[in-house]
Amino acid sequence: MASIAESFGMSREALSKDFTRAYRAAIEEERAEADVWRRFQTDRCEQLLAAVWDDAMTGDVRANEQARKLIGDINELNGWKAPVRTEVTGAEGGPLAVSTADPDKLAALIAATSRLNSDRPANTATSTPDEDPE
Incomplete structure (x- = not known):
């Protein structure tokens, strides 16, 4: 890294700070793009949900299933699913045998x-x- 900094006529510390700043900016840009994509996909799912909602609410089983799946997709897209608690146990729920x-x-x-x-x-x-x- 010292030779790279030297080739640009700057100190290693300055190069490191510039690199870190650029890296953080790239990550932020990627997050912004992901947010736009997530919003776009959520809007599409919500449009589909609106199209089946009335039928689902009147008891149409197929529309109800479609609505349920769309709600699940929306929740997953936006990270709204509750974390799943997992516990590893031994036989019949007892402690693990080691x-x-x-x-x-x-x-x-x-x-x-x-x-x-x-x-x-x-x-x-x-x-x-x-x-x-x-």
Whole structure:
């Protein structure tokens, strides 16, 4: 970076500040363009929603489904969906079981479940009866 700054006759710090300023301006421009696109797409969905709304409100099942999907699209476009809470649990909602294995046990487990060493992969650990060779 020092050689680039030198070629422009400026200090490394000045080049860094100019670059940062330009980078932030580019990000802001991209955000503005995304906002315009989002508004355009939202307007289109709202026009479609208006076209099916009366039928949906009078009980037309198909129009109701279309309206529901359009509302979902509008919510997704604008980031209005509530975050989904995810919790990882063990068997029957209990705590996760954590265990350690020495390298030999791990290698044996990988070998026992590997499907890569066969023309017709199947093994007793993961196959269903329909998958087993005849």
